[in-house]
Amino acid sequence: MTPLLSVRNLSVSFATPRGVARAVDDVSFDLLPGETLALVGESGCGKTVTALSLLKLIPEPPGRTDPRSRVEYAGTNVLALGGEALRQVRGGQIAMVFQEPTTSLNPVLTVGSQIAETVRAHRETDRAGARERAVGMMRLAGIPEPEERYGSYPHQLSGGLKQRIMIAIALSCEPRILIADEPTTALDVTIQAQIIELLSDLRKRLGLAVLLISHDLGLVAGIADRVAVMYAGRIVEEATTADLFARPRHPYTEGLLQAAPRVDRPQAALAAIPGSVPSATAWPSGCRFHPRCPHAWDRCIREEPGLLQAGATRSSRCWLVVEPERRRPATTAVTGTA
């Protein structure tokens, strides 16, 4: 199948007082029609920057997208677009839902008008038509009494309803791709499940391709077809969801899996990956995970592995793929899993 969206060598850096932060470094991935690809990783590893740069939403300066980066959609490089052509893609072909519904909606405009203006930005329709479509989208997004809610202001709605409004905005012009950046992180646990259910339901109904960003592997397990794991500005492992959960091929993924709360394991057994994500202004030498990796040896410190083929449909940025005998026994690996 030819990919719908093809990201190649995406690199984004920021000028900061402490030097250049290479937030996203040479990231490549494909999104196939109708599939759900999850992008997971800890806080600060570059997920949001990746998502924003796909639609050229990174403020420049301080941001800078490497000119060799390409985001291929429908035969064109989105990163080379500007003005009207870029506007058409944003919201019309590729739409986004953000992490914070509360700050992502304009506080002084009614939620209905914020959907309707999106419709009018992409379609030839009058006010009444846009309003009608907006109400329809609110209904589709599971908002009860959409007619009455149309004139509400964001502060009058709960977080869950606001996120549904964001989803209604995103899907109002029938985009082919939905980028959802941690769409449930800011919500209560019970609401989280509802929003995820809504997204997976709409995806099937509308035939959307979804890039779902999350720091929670457990959350994406149920709906993602494939998972790309990000660490320190790079994709470190990519595999189908089933393969990834059955047998992670990167020590970082292993750590994430062990850190994820699961029903089949008591909460006490939760293990975190030791240490924290290093600063984007100074990534470690060699494999960027080596200061936190239980298996690291001298090669890892000197040389950075490429994305190595670890099976027919999977890859991992880890020397263990070619030198599996270097793996240390599980007891000395990540603690707390005994």
Next chain:
Amino acid sequence: MDLADTGRSVDGTGPRRGPLTVLRYVAGRLLQAVAVMFLVASLTFVLLHLAPGDPFSSASESVYTSPDVVKQMRQNFGLDQPIRVQYRLYLSNLARGNLGYSFSQSRPVWDAFRERVPNTLLLAIAALAIDFAVGIGLGVAQGSRSGSRIDRWATIATLTLYSMPVFWLAQVLMVVFGEKLGWWPTGGIHDPVTWAFRSPLGRSADLLWHLFLPALALGLVGAAGTARYQRAQLLEVIQQDYVRTARAKGLAERVVLWRHALRNALLPTITLIGLSLPALLSGAVLVETVFAWPGMGLLTTDAIARRDYPLVTGAAVLAGALVVLSNLVADILAHAADPRTRSIA
């Protein structure tokens, strides 16, 4: 999809405010205004009486006025009474809207005010218009292209203007554009010679002609502050998530700026209009003296020099009333413009 399930997440609407709450708010603010007015009136009274002398002290030194006449006049105006009695009399008169009799003008204070207040209001409103038209325009122009050359030059210009004393700027404008270049008149409110022969339209033109420099002097200093404030507001709003959402939706950049960013960036500026009135009034006093603009400022400085108590206290009370009222209006405006505080009746 299970809609029954989503029903539970609807914790519905936020705080609703009925019309009664709004009334109570306005009533509370009015009460506050009355209290402030009382304080202003009392303070002015006390300050003026602390200073040595009274309206007839210069007369009593004069050889042309007999001491008996001075004594009689002091008696007539109640100035021989103890301060306490004077104060009570003054307050009760004030409460009935009686501002008293102006010694220096030889007519009721109200009559003098009626003639001068419109002139000052005209000057203040024109200055306010310049202040906000130039200030908001410049601030938005800067904020929407921050870091550009225009922005940098405008920053230097506004900082320079901002640090200028009003009376100095007024004098510079008068000397340069009035005396040297002769483009605008150096003072007065209309041309004393041609005024009588002019048509209503011609009179308006003449009035505007005279208004321009004083209003500019008074407005520009405010405009510099407004521009800096507006620029900062816009820069902050542009970084907000909802502006990013507006872009991500595929709205044109023009719509993103005007509909999404500017609406939010203008809200705090509305409040600024009310808050800028005190500075405007005190600035007007200075500008009026430079340009001989026959307004309240000129009247009051004159009255201060002559220890005309009733007029000075009246002017202070009036200015206080104006400031309190404008703050109230600005608050209510800002309240109404922001849906987060607006009542949903």
